[in-house]
Amino acid sequence: MPDLTTETFKMCRSLEYFAAEVISSKRDKTYLVEFKELDYRQQQIQMCTHGWVCDCPAFQHRGECKHIRRVKPLHCGYHEQWGTGCEPPEETPEDIFVHAPDPHEGSDRWGPCPVCGGELTIVRCAV
Numbered sequence: 001m002p003d004l005t006t007e008t009f010k011m012c013r014s015l016e017y018f019a020a021e022v023i024s025s026k027r028d029k030t031y032l033v034e035f036k037e038l039d040y041r042q043q044q045i046q047m048c049t050h051g052w053v054c055d056c057p058a059f060q061h062r063g064e065c066k067h068i069r070r071v072k073p074l075h076c077g078y079h080e081q082w083g084t085g086c087e088p089p090e091e092t093p094e095d096i097f098v099h100a101p102d103p104h105e106g107s108d109r110w111g112p113c114p115v116c117g118g119e120l121t122i123v124r125c126a127v
Helices: 040-046 057-062 064-073
Strands: 005-012 017-022 030-037 050-052 094-099 120-126
Touching: 017 064, 030 064, 050 057, 050 064, 057 064, 064 094
Parallel strands: none
Antiparallel strands: 005 120, 017 030, 017 094, 030 050
């Protein structure tokens, strides 16, 4: 079996964790939308290790909701290997509050994300 080479790539921390609170359309509740590592049950449903979740009733019943659709354009998702990432809009809607990722020791040494200016982290992939 041939040896695998490992490559190091930079990615935006928003691919590890991203969260935003969205005020409900009736303006009486706030829902938390997260892009994060999923629990085992959610991994089986979404067929991936990381994904979108919301604590609203619609997501609990259908697995998707309007809150996630509203927050997705605010998520950078830059990954050097895939050349992906989308620049967040100039203004965040006033009923959405974006949470910055948790501080990560040593993250400054990789510089800012070239797309959103947020923190970068390093991943190693076998190629």
